[in-house]
Structure formats: structure tokens, C-alpha cells
Amino acid sequence: MTNLLPDFSTLTLDQIEADILAGMEEQRAQWEEVATNPEAPTVANTLVALDESGARLDRAGAIFWTLASSIGGDELDRLQEKLVPLLTEHSNTYLLDERLYRRFLELSDPDPQTQWEIAEQIRAFEQHGIACPDKEQLRRLNVRIAELETEVDQRISKQLEETGLSVTDEAELAGLDEATRAGYRRDHDWFIRCRNFSTQLDQSVLEEPRVRRALLEVSVTRGRTGATDTRALIVELTQLRSERAHLLGFPDHATVVMQGETIPGPDAAQDLLVEVGRAARARVDEDAQKLRQLCPDLEAADWPFYENQLRAQELGFDAESLRPYLELNRILTDGVFYAANRLYGITLTERPDLRGWHEDVRVWEVKEEDGTALGLFLGDYFTRPGKSGGAWMSELQEAHPASGQLPIITNDANFTKPAPGQPLLLTWDDVETLFHEFGHALHGFFSDTKYRDSAGTNVPRDFVELPSQLNEMWAFHPEVLSRYARHYQTGEPLPADLLAAVVGSKSFGQGFATLEYVEAALIDQAWHREGTLPTEADQVPTFEVEALERLDLWHDLVPPRYRSTYFAHTFAGGYDAGYYAYMWAETLAAEVEEWFRAQPNGGLTREAGEKLRRELLSRGNSRPPLDSFRAVTGKDASAQSVLRRRGLV
Ligand SMILES: [Zn+2]
Secondary structure: OHHHOOOOOOOOHHHHHHHHHHHHHHHHHHHHHHHOOOOOOOHHHHHHHHHOOOHHHHHHHHHHHHHHHHOOOHHHHHHHHHHHHHHHHHHHHHHOOHHHHHHHHOOOOOOHHHHHHHHHHHHHHHHOOOOOOOHHHHHHHHHHHHHHHHHHHHHHHHHHHHOEEEEOOHHHHOOOOHHHHHHHEOOOOEEEEOOOOOOOHHHHOOOOHHHHHHHHHHHHOOOOOHHHOOHHHHHHHHHHHHHHHHHOOOOOHHHHHHHHOOOOOHHHHHHHHHHHHHHHHHHHHHHHHHHHHHOOOOOHHHHHHHHHHHHHHHHOOOHHHHHHHOEHHHHHHHHHHHHHHHHHOOEEEEOOOOOOOOOOOEEEEEEOOOOOEEEEEEEEEEOOOOOOOOOEEEEEEOOEHHHOEOOEEEEEEEEOOOOOOOOOEOOHHHHHHHHHHHHHHHHHHOOOOOOHHHOOOOOOHHHHHHHHHHHHHHHOOHHHHHHHOEOOOOOOEOOHHHHHHHHHHHHOOHHHHHHHHHHHHHHHHHOOOOOOOOOOHHHHHHHHHHHHHHOOOOOOOOOOOOOHHHOHHHHOOOOOOOOOHHHHHHHHHHHHHHHHHOOHHHHOOHHHHHHHHHHHHOOOOOOOHHHHHHHHHOOOOOHHHHHHHOOOO
16 A cells, blocks of 8 residues: 555655646546547446546645645745646636536436436536626636635735744743743743634633733734735625626525535524524523633633633533643544544554655554555644644545545644654643544545545535544543543543543533634625625724624624634635534534434444444445435434534523
């Protein structure tokens, strides 16, 4: 399997660029061959031929995107600026080719998987404007929108490098542990660098209220001035997305986006968010009363600090006391990989001889229970300048069992790299992140679809978070938890009372966490529904606040998880009008989770794992995804399942 992994040590950006350019040309020739085929359209000469086209581009593109997000930096930024308009134009060439569209219209097939693929292709053509009266204008809009998204993406990456609080008096760092301080140390000050969310992790431990407030302030106001100002870009971008929706014959961008999704439409998204948001707000107000007992003049910046104290009071532990029991390697081997072994029989063996794109990247060989190769798994866990924020899964190569192609799948995170020889001790949130991203990885590894187009995580984006959110449940399973949560020095298991507290903590703090998410998701919807959009940069912050106030969901104590000026999901592309998708997918994940819990041993069995793999994880988009969901649970999802999962009922 070693020959599958690209040799990053010899790869140059020039070569990647050349491969992408040649790959596009190659694929356009393949499309042209299908479009001009004089024979009547058949599944083989149209659907299969198109599905198999573009292998070179896929491979080079996957390498490029992996480097652009995991390495970043000026050179890759410049290449991205150059390639994105070309790639957009490339995909337009396909989606606006009426000859191909008409060939699909003539196809039908008795095989349900093939029939569904035909329907999905036709839907994609129609969603992207095959019937649009002014295709030239559409092309111009598509190119400009992609340029703006790239620019926003790069400014937000720069914000992540630059945004933070400079502290010159060490006394102001009270509450931060030595390792964290050392990480922030610069020549003449300490620089508390902001993570991508509005509310900062360090607010939960910084003892000086002034410092907490200053930190939150720099966080929520980023992107409003200077070279990383994104406001004007956002104004133009949302206007153009709206214009394009009208050109396509839809009322707004949200409606266009939801065409291929599993949610019925924008109203359903808004209803779900508002229902969950109101339940969350009620919990926030209850929690705020408790926090005011600890801090009468409570502000948003103080919430995490006092929530931490309240957690200690109510659950008997504070977040920091858990850390010695949450060491990265142990969590991976005895937690994330162990749970996957119990459910699916797979094993992961580290291959220190294999190299990724950076010395910190680790490579594992993945095998089925019977020893059959399943692919390679790469982990790139440490933060560094230039790397995108947050955590994600990506694929260097997709699974396609029919042709013997094995997947190469990556998980990225942004943990602060410890000093040499020191263990990396994580927070509870980080643990859930590791399980979450590996859930995406499993979706990729188990893919077994006839067509590449519908493989693995190529499902609607409001479905793609189901396997990942579901996989978080195993972090809490007592058998898994007692295995990985061990003291990094003594190997002692997490004491029983702390363990019980962790299990019980799942619903703690969910009012705040849910509301900050719902607020961001509704801001994303507001920018993409019918109505009046801002035309001036300085209207951006007010627009968000007013949108939430109209729904009675603006809350002074709960900053939205992202304000627009650093909301990469919605303005850098990928989750535009689609940030709701996490919540919709969670309604589905919550139902599947309840199904697991009803099985023997809380679902941690090969039998339950196989059912999920067979009916859902292996299916990709080879049938309507909600059919896969129903095949496991036997029912439909509702907001109530999320409220139960989050302990908000
Ligand atoms: Zn995810």
C-alpha cells in the first residue's frame, strides 16, 4: 500500500500546478468525447464514461487542497488565487454543457443505484443553471463569487495568525498554566493567539476580568479593519449570490443551496434552528442566574470562567483537572481506534517509515478484521502558521472498491505542539473533536459505491455530519472511556467520580454551546434569504444583530460562535446558507445514537457496527441518504432528538 501515498518530499508546487492544468485539459477532452459520441446515450457511454473521467485532476487537486489547508502560506495562497477561477470555470464547463445534460435526460436503468445517480446528475445540472437564460452572466457571477470566497478565506487565515491579545505584565496571565504561557511567550510580551470561535478557550481560566474582556473584544471585532477587513467582500459576495439565485429562477441563495440537500428547504431549516434556539435560550437564562451568584456583574467574557466554577460545583470537576488523563496518543490508540475496532473490527498500525507533507504528519495503515488492506490514515494534529483553523477530514484519494482504489484519508487539528518529549494533554472538547473527525474518516474508509461521484463523504452536506457527530458518542461509552482516560504519568484510570462526572457532563453547558451555534447558523441564513441586504461595509455588524433580534435570539451573554467578518464556513464557501447542516445532521445522528443505545452493550458490538456500516457508512450517496438513515433507525428524525441529545428537554 505504500505506493499509494504521494512522495511529498519530491513534489513541487510547479508540478502540482502543471498536473492540475493538464488534468483539466484531459478531462475536458473526455467530456467532449462523450458529448459528441454519435451513438445513442447509454449508461456505459455516458454515466460511466463521465464518472471515470478526470482521474489525474482528482489526484492532483486532492494533493493541492490538502497542502493549501494544512500548510498554507503565501506561495500556496498565490497558487490558490490562480487556480480557483480556472477550476470554477472547469466545473462550469461541465455543468453548463447542454449536450451532456440532454444525454442524461435520455437515460434510465433498472438498477436503483444507477437510476439515483442519473437523477442526481440531472438535479446538479438544473441547480447550476443549465436552463438559465443568460449563461454568460452566470459564468461571470460564478467566477467573481469564487474569487471573493478565496479572498475571504485568505483574510480569515491571516486573521488567525494575527488576532490575539498582547500582554506585557505576567500578572495578567494569572490562571494560565506554565505550558500555555510558554507557548504564548515572545521576545517582549506574551501573545494570546485567538482560536477561530468568538469565545476563547482561555477565558475559562484567565483570572483577571479585564484580560478576559479584552481577549473577547479582539476576537469578536476581528476582520473589521486593516488588511484582514472582510466586510466589503461579504457585502459584495452576498449581493452576487442573491443575484445569481434570481438568474437561476430561485427566490434566494438558501433555496438554491438546499436543492440537493436532505432538508426540505429554508423554512424547515429556520424552524429547526428557532425551535432548538429557544430551548437553548431558556437554559442559558437558567444558567445565567446560577452564574450571577458567583459573579453579580456577569458579562459575556466571564461566562466560560464561571461556568468552569459551576461545573466544579455541580459535577465535581473542573476542565483542567481532566487534562492529565487526556493524552493525545492514548486517546487515539485506546479510544478512537479502539472503538472502531470494537464496532467494525478494523485495526490501525502506525507506519513511522511513511512520510506526509510535514514532519508532524503521522501515517497509519488501516486493515479489515481479516487483514485485508483498507487504506491509509494520516493525522496532522498540530497548529502552525498558515494552516487553516479548526479541525477537518480530507481525502487524498477516495475509496473505489470496484477498481481496487484504496482510500487515503486525513484528519487535521490545531492543537498546540508540546515541547519536545512532553505529552500533549487535551481538553474534553478536543477529545470529542478527535472522535468526530474520525467519524468522517470511517465514512470515507467504508465507502462501497458503484460510482465515484457518490462515494463516501460525497453526500449532501446536511447529511455529511451524521457519521462524525454520531462517532462522538463512543468518547462517552464507559468501556471506551475507562480505557483511554488514564493518567499520562502513572497510567491510573480516571477516578470513578471524575468518570461519572464526565459522563454526566454531556448536557452541562449545552445552553450556551447550542445558542452560540444557533445564532451563527441564523446569521448565515439571514445573509442568504429573501430581503434587504446591506450595501455598505459598516452595516455588517448591525445586520447580524438585527437578524437575531427579530427572532428574539440575540443574547448579550452569548456571542454568536462566529460573527460574519470571520465566518469562513459561510463566506469562504462550503457552508454558505448551509451552516444549519450541522444541526439537521445532528437530529439524524441523535436518532441513530438512540438506536445504538438500545442495542446490547450500549451498541458497542460488531453486530451493531456492521449494521451501520452496511446500511449507511458504505452507501455514500448511492441511494437517497434518508433511506440509509431509515434503514438503520426505522423512523424519521425530529428536533426533539437533538434536544434530548443535548439534555435541553
Ligand atoms: Zn465534521
